[in-house]
Amino acid sequence: MASPEPSRIRCQGITKTYPAVVANDNVCLDIKAGEIHALLGENGAGKSTLMKILYGVTRPDTGQIWWDGKPVTIPSPAKARELGIGMVFQHFSLFETLTVTENIALGLPAKEARNLKQLARRIQQVSEYYGMPVDPDRYVHTLSTGERQRIEIIRCLLQNIRLLILDEPTSVLTPQEVERLFHSLRQLADEGCSILFISHKLHEVQTLCHQATVLRHGTVSGDCDPRTTSTQDMASMMVGSQTTLGQSYPKVQSSEPLLTLQNLVAQREDPFGTDLKDISLTVNKGEILGIAGVAGNGQQELLKLLSGERLSSGEMIHYQNNKLDRLNPAARRKLGMAVVPEERLGRGAVPEMGLNENGLLTGFLEGLLNRGMLRRKAIDNFAERVIDEFTVKTPSVNAQAHSLSGGNLQKFIIGREILQNPKLLVCASPTWGVDVGAANTIHKALIALRDSGAAIIVISEDLDELFQISDRIGALCEGELSPIKPVTGLNLEQVGSWMAGVFNETESQPRSKEQQQELALS
Amino acid sequence: MDIELITNVLFAMVRSGTPLLLVALGEVVCEKSGVLNLGQEGMMLMGAVTGFIVSFSTGNLALGVIAGMAAGIAMSVLFGALALGLRANQVATGLALTIFGAGLSAFVGTAYVGKPLTGIEALHIPLLADIPVLGPVLFQQDPLVYIALMILAAVWLFFRFSRPGLMVKAIGENPESATALGLPVLTVRWLAVMFGGAMAGLGGAYLSLAYTPLWAEGMTAGRGWIALSLVVFASWRIGRVLLGAWLFGLASIMHLVLQGMGWSISSNLLATLPYLATIVVLVILSSNASRIRMMAPVSLGKPFHPST
């Protein structure tokens, strides 16, 4: 990538301090024209802060940025866009109730977006040129996550982009969609656009990127060429030691069923939700069943039906000798079920309540009540036990839940459920946004619970995680469940095609043209 | 019923629907931007009392109308300062605005209770006014009725065709995304709140200057709240606001109609009609939860924190 011209963007000595933490400490970054540059680091390493600084969302305390060799300040996203910097956030900036064209129009300067018909034509042209077709007249709420991401990228491409920042873009895609995205990104880079690719997935960085900068605890821990560096080396730059990453646990086989879903069907409740179609599965005592799938394919609905937040009609959920369909969450809890929802704050815990009261939230069967009266002492003790056994870092049992870091709160919530000795634990995204240390604690606790004979269902988007801890895996796509197979002997591609809705191995013809295309690419 | 009675009833319906139409229009814009202002009643009262005092003191009705709107805006700024500036709970702030407006209007209006005023007179629109039924109903009204209908058309066009209209909708759905795109969330919300204030002030001034040209404590009699229900009734769609305003207008003059038809029912019992009608309508429209979720601005009532 040697080039006589100056770097597309270069920054030096970037430091940003927040009241509690130094998010970026003397960070340097250098991206050439047409280069696909990876920014690696685990959660909390300072990746988000750096990219917010580059996109003008946040201002650094100190440090200098050069754009095409000239020093610049980027005080706002508008200025960043003016320079030619585009950004796709992990959480899309899209409006569900507006059309694709209207969404894109709102992100463009007023004069470029005056004529919506003309804009729709441009959208179509650009999207097809880069192999990311979208229908400009569709309402966003009817689109899949992959299609939504395309809108975000196209919105950037319509603005003479010269640096595209993508924040964890593959976390919401199936492996096949990832391939398609990489294809488009390579085409873009070949045309001279620089790309900053933020990720913590090493194999993706190896296949796509020309350069990588690794962040750890807010500082640059190394630069490398990912095409020639081993994943182990990159991993050690990321986390500082080689033992913590990618640890797999012994797999077990079990055949004593605990919970069975029989042809579970459910209409969506939310207008933007998914219908569940004919889901059947069995989870056995002493095993972890992993359910993969891109978010929004029925995971939320399934979790609510399992937890009892939503009731089903008929006899579709069997648990030991009970039919759970009409039982509310409290009744299911009495039968030994526990659930860890995806949203830690605002479902798993009440943000403004202390940890002690958050322990009581679901732990009320653990002797914390005396004829409907609260036993304050016992309530504090229960929370303290969770804090001790799961190494939750907190100033006190009175600390409000929202004041804890994501990892610590997640340890508390999972600990709260595990200490109730559940026979069945259902977990959604147990380590989402959690640092490696906490993730390891959580994984070990789940394995220990499994080994003690409990059945566990883990619903997660993170395939690596599922392969690490599950004994059997299935995937959800558009409300349908794939076959479930033991992890031993299962490969990533197989689960990937399940996630894309191709369930039948013997089926020679994939279901649609689009899927055929996806398979061809993968 | 003869045609003359029907004409009279429809005429009265349009008249009594007009303040509801104005207030509801203001609130729809406000809610579409994601702000729930329950202070309509208080803003209306301030509009009514200010309009009356200014007109009474200057003898100029137009000035009164403008002053009423200004009072509504001033009240809405108070709301904005708390709900937008200080991120206070919008429901509580709206309630406070209503209680405060009721108190302040009663306070400044004490000396004007029972004072006579010649109200805004009807303006016949040439030619159109002569159409049978439709003419008297729609084109022999006072100027504020026409202005209300023009504002309705303007708001409809605004949301249908303009980029700022699109912006308001986007901000009401997802202020975080809107900020990420560089849309001025707070500014738009401020303007929407102030428009709501202006409309509520105008609606109040309509009551004290045209509908019943006098000032009485609490004279809005819950119209601000009915207008809020009207927004739910209209499912946040502009066209249906008009339909709703007229329907509620009809409900609020029903007691006159029934008495006119010779029914001997207590006027107090009949006066409960518009309130009961409001409840019935709310129940019918709210019972489909997913429909409400589909139509209501997603971020409605949630305070927005515009910084990292």
Next chain:
Amino acid sequence: MSLLSQCLQNQWLSSFSLEPRPQESQLLRYLSPVLAIVLTLLSGALIFLWQGQDPLIGLHTFFISPISDSYGLAELGVKAAPMLLCAIGLAICYRANIWNIGAEGQLLMGALVGAWAALQVMDSGSRFSLTFALLAGSFAGLLWALIPAVLRNHFNTNEILTTIMLNYVALNLLLWAVHGPLKDPNGFNFPESALFNDSVTLPIILEDTRLHLGLMFGLLAMVAAWVLLSRTFIGFQLKVIGMDASAGRFAGYKEKKLVYFALLICGALAGLAGVSEVTGPIGQLVPSISPGYGYAAIIVAFLGRLHPVGITLASLLMALVYMGGEMGQIDLGLPLAIGSLFQGMLLFYLLACDVLIGYRVRIKKTVAATAAMPASEGA
């Protein structure tokens, strides 16, 4: 417009900004009402000045002279009692995030039905006449609150709007009753019921004053609510669904039952307040039973931090505002509505001061550069 907007926003951001506190400040939670009261008094002084009064004399007339003798103090209790009952009920609702604005209507219905019951039984000579009237009134308030509860639970209808509408309906029903069925046939056509006799009148608890048993009801309710909210699992569940309904649903709390529980208790308490007014200081059914006690109770509940003890203090303050308003009218010739003006200001200032619980204010010298962005994971 975009230029204007830019200016507005920059101005706003540059003058000061709010920074979330890592933990909510407990100190300010209790200091905020005091601050709000001080600000209201200062504004009150300005209003007196504007009205051509000496602010010190004005404030004295308003807040000191009404309670400068024992009769005044007793009268304070008379006025505080209905607001205390209503506000205790409202606090239970507001803890659960149920926006019941209908205490006024529930109070009026309690008064109306309680008065009807009293008129039915007062000549029977039964020992239980008063109890019957009180129960009837409480039950009427409860039933009136049942309507919004049913509508919210089963028809998804916003309780703010329904309770407000029911307030207006209740007021009109009261007017209808005093002009019609309950009008005293020997009352010279005044819109009033017959006077109650002793068998249906609340006993006076302090001689030579009007202080009646209603205040005791209020204090009992206070203690009961205190235990309920701070010591019982039901109180905890109410708090959870109020702070975070989805956490409550996740934990399996029965939201609908809790909604019924809170609203019905509030209705019964407000109904009791209403019937205590007609069987207490008023002694008959009249059109103007309540000078907006049910609405003032909203302010009382917030000012008292939704805590029974705080509410007790706040109800006394609010009673003082009512008495001060009357005093100001008599002694200084000020409009009676100045009392409601003070109430409104108090609530406004309280909401503004409450911001300090969760945020601290930062004065910024430079123009704030951090535009907003979605809260994404981690730093």
